[in-house]
Amino acid sequence: MDPSSRNSHGFVNLLASQSSPPIDIDSAEAHVTSPGLVKPAERRKWSTKEDIVLISAWLNTRKDPIVSNEQKLGSFWKRIEEYFNSSPHLFGSLPREWSQCKQRWGRVNAEVCKFVGCHESALKEQASGQTENDVMKLAHDIFFNDYNVKFCLEHCWRELRFDQKWRSHCQPKEKRKESGPEVVSAEEEVRPPGVKASKAAKRKKPNEAAYEQIQSILAQKNTLSNKKILDRLLAKNIETLSDHEVALKNKLISEML
Incomplete structure (x- = not known):
C-alpha cells in the first residue's frame, strides 16, 4: 500500500476514535454537552x-x-x-x-x-x-x-x-x-341578559333607572287596588249598586281582561 494512503487512513481512524457519540436531542434524558444542547423541560401536570x-x-x-x-x-x-x-x-x-x-x-x-x-x-x-x-x-x-x-x-x-x-x-x-313534573333546581343557572340589554342598562342614567323602577311599583300597586275594588263590587248584590258603581265595575272588568 502506498505510504501516503496508509497515513491518510490512519488519520481518519484517529478522528473517528476521538469523536463523541451522537446525542438524541429529542430524548428526555439528553444531557448538556455543549452550549447548543439543553435538556428538554418536562411538561408540568395540571393539579x-x-x-x-x-x-x-x-x-x-x-x-x-x-x-x-x-x-x-x-x-x-x-x-x-x-x-x-x-x-x-x-x-x-x-x-x-x-x-x-x-x-x-x-x-x-x-x-x-x-x-x-x-x-x-x-x-x-x-x-x-x-x-x-x-x-x-x-x-x-x-x-x-x-x-x-x-x-x-x-x-x-x-x-x-x-x-x-x-x-x-x-x-x-x-x-x-x-x-312529579320537572322542577327547576335552585342551583340551575339563570340565563344572563343579552348583549343589547346589558348595554342599554349601562347607558341608562341612575335617575332614569330609579324612575322606571318607581313607575313599575306604582303600576303594581294600582293593579292590586283596582282588583280589591272590583272584588268588593262583585260581592255586592247587583240590585243595590248605583249607576256609578255599575259603570266602575264594568270598566275594571274590561281593564282586567
Whole structure:
C-alpha cells in the first residue's frame, strides 16, 4: 500500500476514535454537552386546584355578556390568564400562559361533555334503591367501555354539572318520584341578559333607572287596588249598586281582561 494512503487512513481512524457519540436531542434524558444542547423541560401536570380555578375563570369571563361576546379570541383567553394567575388559591404556584389555559380547557371541555352523556345513560338505567354513588360508578364504567380509558376529571365535572351547557336533562329516580313534573333546581343557572340589554342598562342614567323602577311599583300597586275594588263590587248584590258603581265595575272588568 502506498505510504501516503496508509497515513491518510490512519488519520481518519484517529478522528473517528476521538469523536463523541451522537446525542438524541429529542430524548428526555439528553444531557448538556455543549452550549447548543439543553435538556428538554418536562411538561408540568395540571393539579386539581388549577383545574377548578381555570373553570371558574372560564365561567366568569364567559358570563360577562359584553366582554365575552365582543372581543377577539386572544383577548378572551388573555383575560382568563390574568384571572387564573391572580387567584389567591394558586399563591406560590408557577403562572400559566393563556395558550396553556386554552389547551387545558379544550381537554376538560371534551372529556366532561363525554362524561355528561355517560352520566345521563347511567341515570336512565338507575334501578330502584340505587344511590348517587351507584349511578356514578355505572357512569364511570360506561365511559371506560365507550372510550377505553378511565375518566380522571370528575372534579371538573362536579364544577360544571349545573351549568346550562353541561347540565343533565335526567333526574335520579328518587327525585322524579318526589317532584312529579320537572322542577327547576335552585342551583340551575339563570340565563344572563343579552348583549343589547346589558348595554342599554349601562347607558341608562341612575335617575332614569330609579324612575322606571318607581313607575313599575306604582303600576303594581294600582293593579292590586283596582282588583280589591272590583272584588268588593262583585260581592255586592247587583240590585243595590248605583249607576256609578255599575259603570266602575264594568270598566275594571274590561281593564282586567
